[in-house]
Amino acid sequence: MWYTSVVSSSPIPPEARAAWAAQDRQREARPELSLERIVEASVRIADADGLAAVSMARVAKELGFATMALYRHVGSKDALLVHMQDTAYGEPPATSPSSLGWRDGMVLFMRGLLEAHLKHPWVLEIPLSTPPLMPQSLKWMDWALAVMTDLPLEPFEKLSTMLLLSGYARNEAATAAMIGDMASPQNENVDVDFEAGLRTLTGPDRLPAVHALVMSGRLFEMPAEATSDDGDEFILDFGLGRILDGLEALIVKRKPNFPTV
Amino acid sequence: MWYTSVVSSSPIPPEARAAWAAQDRQREARPELSLERIVEASVRIADADGLAAVSMARVAKELGFATMALYRHVGSKDALLVHMQDTAYGEPPATSPSSLGWRDGMVLFMRGLLEAHLKHPWVLEIPLSTPPLMPQSLKWMDWALAVMTDLPLEPFEKLSTMLLLSGYARNEAATAAMIGDMASPQNENVDVDFEAGLRTLTGPDRLPAVHALVMSGRLFEMPAEATSDDGDEFILDFGLGRILDGLEALIVKRKPNFPTV
DNA sequence: ACACGCTGCGTACGTCATACACATCGAAGG
DNA sequence: CCTTCGATGTGTATGACGTACGCAGCGTGT
Numbered sequence: 001m002w003y004t005s006v007v008s009s010s011p012i013p014p015e016a017r018a019a020w021a022a023q024d025r026q027r028e029a030r031p032e033l034s035l036e037r038i039v040e041a042s043v044r045i046a047d048a049d050g051l052a053a054v055s056m057a058r059v060a061k062e063l064g065f066a067t068m069a070l071y072r073h074v075g076s077k078d079a080l081l082v083h084m085q086d087t088a089y090g091e092p093p094a095t096s097p098s099s100l101g102w103r104d105g106m107v108l109f110m111r112g113l114l115e116a117h118l119k120h121p122w123v124l125e126i127p128l129s130t131p132p133l134m135p136q137s138l139k140w141m142d143w144a145l146a147v148m149t150d151l152p153l154e155p156f157e158k159l160s161t162m163l164l165l166s167g168y169a170r171n172e173a174a175t176a177a178m179i180g181d182m183a184s185p186q187n188e189n190v191d192v193d194f195e196a197g198l199r200t201l202t203g204p205d206r207l208p209a210v211h212a213l214v215m216s217g218r219l220f221e222m223p224a225e226a227t228s229d230d231g232d233e234f235i236l237d238f239g240l241g242r243i244l245d246g247l248e249a250l251i252v253k254r255k256p257n258f259p260t261v
Numbered sequence: 262m263w264y265t266s267v268v269s270s271s272p273i274p275p276e277a278r279a280a281w282a283a284q285d286r287q288r289e290a291r292p293e294l295s296l297e298r299i300v301e302a303s304v305r306i307a308d309a310d311g312l313a314a315v316s317m318a319r320v321a322k323e324l325g326f327a328t329m330a331l332y333r334h335v336g337s338k339d340a341l342l343v344h345m346q347d348t349a350y351g352e353p354p355a356t357s358p359s360s361l362g363w364r365d366g367m368v369l370f371m372r373g374l375l376e377a378h379l380k381h382p383w384v385l386e387i388p389l390s391t392p393p394l395m396p397q398s399l400k401w402m403d404w405a406l407a408v409m410t411d412l413p414l415e416p417f418e419k420l421s422t423m424l425l426l427s428g429y430a431r432n433e434a435a436t437a438a439m440i441g442d443m444a445s446p447q448n449e450n451v452d453v454d455f456e457a458g459l460r461t462l463t464g465p466d467r468l469p470a471v472h473a474l475v476m477s478g479r480l481f482e483m484p485a486e487a488t489s490d491d492g493d494e495f496i497l498d499f500g501l502g503r504i505l506d507g508l509e510a511l512i513v514k515r516k517p518n519f520p521t522v
Numbered sequence: 523a524c525a526c527g528c529t530g531c532g533t534a535c536g537t538c539a540t541a542c543a544c545a546t547c548g549a550a551g552g
Numbered sequence: 553c554c555t556t557c558g559a560t561g562t563g564t565a566t567g568a569c570g571t572a573c574g575c576a577g578c579g580t581g582t
Contacts, residue, residue, distance in 0.1 A: 056569080056570065056571080057570095065530070066530065067531090067532095068530075068532075071570095072529055076570085077571090097470075127385055128385070128438075128439060130439065131439050131455040131458065132439075133459070138463075138468055141468075145470035146470040149470065156479070157499055161503070163432070163436060164432075168425070171424070171428030171432065174389045178389060178390065194392040201394060207399055207402075212410075213416045216416045238417075238421040239428075242504055243500075243504060246503035246508075246510070249507070294560080294561080316538065317538080317539065318538075328539090328562090329542095329564095332539095333560055333561070338538090338539065
């Protein structure tokens with residue numbers, strides 16, 4: 001209290017003070033700290049150097065602020081991670097969901113989420129800890145539910161379907177990160193280490209089923225038939241095809257004449 | 262060198278030295294440090310106090326050794342986490358996989374893995390970073406592949422199916438941890454917070470599809486029809502049913518007469 | 523003119539993984 | 553029996569990290 005009054009009558013003349021203040025303000029010409037800027041910087045760091053490189057200190061330095069300044073906007077590092085996660089999902093497809101058949105729509109949904117995960121692989125290191133109530137999560141959710149509007153499914157079933165496919169996308173991304181694109185269209189790009197590992201760890205008596213599989217020599221061979229026989233579609237991920245076929249089975253059981261596109 | 266000779270002719274008489282050595286050996290009556298004991302202690306701590314409580318210091322104290330002693334057996338904390346993860350999976354079902362129909366078998370596979378995750382929820386916080394070459398992972402994999410031995414599927418497809426279902430189990434566990442058993446048979450035990458959150462965050466213009474769904478008031482109502490009409494099966498998780506139906510569709514396309522049990 | 527609240531800052535603390543040098547001990551080999 | 557060696561356990565020290573806390577400066581409303 002008395003300290004401020006001392007400062008106001010300090011040897012520093014008011015002009016000098018104003019000049020310094022202006023300089024300070026210029027330094028504040030950096031666009032001001034905000035949650036958005038913090039999250040965006042964190043995502044940039046994670047994209048470049050991995051999630052482990054995202055420390056409060058590093059993020060602050062990236063923005064030109066002191067470490068503790070971040071806490072005026074984020075609460076905790078865990079909160080920051082949640083924001084990063086949601087940001088990484090990005091926007092759902094621009095295509096209007098109502099303009100698509102349910103099958104194409106759900107494929108687009110899953111593929112879009114998968115791409116988001118591949119673009120920001122570090123999301124896989126952030127555990128799913130909160131219910132999906134964040135903005136981007138909800139936008140994707142809304143998009144998927146819009147695709148399913150007319151399907152003869154209960155609300156609960158639509159929600160489950162959406163969770164099934166988003167979970168599948170996350171799993172595919174994790175599998176891809178682990179094994180190296182085993183399930184991707186171009187089947188050449190296979191991490192041989194996994195197969196070699198299986199080969200040395202198994203034997204006719206040790207994990208015989210795995211052994212038989214890996215010894216077939218065709219573990220990473222895509223069945224030619226797997227190309228969609230609907231016509232012109234490209235090769236689907238195996239699991240995605242199964243899930244959608246299973247959904248279709250339920251739909252036609254409910255409404256035999258329902259269009260299966 | 263000279264130091265030891267000084268010790269051997271130190272003021273401490275040989276009897277005393279022997280006595281002290283014996284005492285030391287008694288102290289070593291603790292069963293000796295080993296990878297197994299370290300992992301087991303870590304799992305115990307995680308089960309009791311969560312994964313965050315698992316620090317090298319805490320694990321060492323639990324076993325009565327010094328912190329750094331652990332590094333003679335584990336290499337790094339990340340390695341320890343991988344071991345914990347694999348341990349948490351436990352043993353695959355005791356039931357012989359060949360004694361089961363493929364559908365029952367795959368249900369058992371998924372449910373077993375799901376149970377393992379629910380018993381050790383912290384596995385969800387450990388990212389899947391290595392290809393599944395650890396012992397328990399491979400045992401589960403072998404069990405699932407054994408179930409699928411006679412199915413008319415390519416090796417690649419069997420592997421994909423197994424990954425699809427194990428990933429689904431992990432997702433269900435994550436969803437259960439987040440939302441609170443939404444997809445479980447007893448539909449009473451629902452985390453209302455999620456629904457309430459959706460209700461306040463959405464509106465007719467804001468995320469309309471989600472809004473419509475949550476306003477139906479029947480979001481967490483299980484459709485009565487979802488009880489299996491195959492006969493005596495209990496209510497399946499929705500997603501599991503879809504996946505298996507999709508698999509069945511592929512199977513009957515390959516071999517129309519193949520038994521669908 | 524002053525008080526208040528908001529934002530940013532600097533210091534300080536406790537925790538963590540882990541590098542490194544050392545001690546102990548049993549086994550091997552002369 | 554003495555020496556050597558490799559394996560195992562220990563103690564200390566370091567650097568990074570998240571974050572509690574109190575202060576400073578600015579803008580706004582009285």
